[in-house]
Amino acid sequence: MTKKLLGVGIVTLDIINHVEHYPAEDEALRATRSRRARGGNAANTLAVLGGVLGVKTCLVSTLAPGPDANFVLHDLHACHVDTSHCRMYPGCSLPTSYITLNDANGSRTIVHWRDLPELTAATDVVSHIDLDDYDWVHFEGRNVEQTTIMMAWIHAYNEKHINKRPPIKISLEVERAKLVNYESLLVYADVVFFSKEFAESRECSSALELLELMRLKNEKRSALICGWGEKGACALDEADNVFNCPAFEPVKVVDTIGAGDTFVAGVIHAMRSGKPLDKALRFGCRLAGAKCGIEGFRIEH
Ligand code: ADP
Secondary structure, three states: OOOEEEEEOOOEEEEEEEEOOOOOOOOOOOOOEEEEEEEOHHHHHHHHHHHOOOOOEEEEOEEOOOHHHHHHHHHHHHOOEEOOOOEEOOOOOOOEEEEEEEOOOOOEEEEEEOOOOOOOHHHHHHOOOOHHHEEEEEEEOOOHHHHHHHHHHHHHHHHHOOOOOOOOEEEEEEOOOOOOOHHHHHHOOOEEEEOHHHHHHOOOOOHHHHHHHHHOOOOOOOEEEEEOHHHOEEEEOOOOOEEEEOOOOOOOOOOOOOHHHHHHHHHHHHHHOOOOHHHHHHHHHHHHHHHHOOOOOOOOO
């Protein structure tokens, strides 16, 4: 049986207002268009893996029941993402990202709101999922304490099955500037994706500077990768070889929402298919560039 990819993270409702220019503070501006979409880093990455790249995926996330959850679940199912391990919390609402999308340059500004509990290892993952069915688990870097427990559990499974099957690969996305005490997440991941936002919050002015800084905290010598918007991406392999890849600019940048999530999906898919890191980096950049040229995620590649 083909093994599946498990994704652990969040799914949100995105409310996207298109504007002709980014508003100044206190300005009243009419949106030219408003639309709703499924969002959330892990959910977007899995939707690209499932809907565009044909990978069998399963998402573990928390949700709040209601029309918003029905909307995002319908969308995930259309991308062949299994959501049967998601947990519903009645009485809450679905996390919502209010996104201002500047049609002049495709840039997006996000205000995020949530009152939904985060995933807990004991109730949401550890006891429910048969890892025999999986060959890769991707984690969104949030909720550090619980996520570390979940990663340690995958690691323990690998130790237990050391001569019986290839180890499950673990990838991690570290995106948010505010994430603190994230070092414990670097202990288990085979592949770590960092964002430009995270790099700049650590006072790094290039992707490579951030990766070299992160290497000092990464005894496992994971593959370390950092996207840098329209400048492309950089990676360090376990022997500290450096790979750079320029961005693949589309004819017109239409929508950069989820460019990073698409990049992550592309790199994971290529690595999971046995491609070396430099080729995987290139595939991720190409896929993300194509995504920037269209609205949403129906990417032709
Ligand atoms: P995020 O969505 O997390 O802000 P980035 O902006 O760093 O992610 O973009 C991730 C990847 O998407 C980049 O490495 C690049 O390959 C691609 N990308 C982002 N913006 C553009 C763009 N304007 N043109 C082409 N590719 C882009």
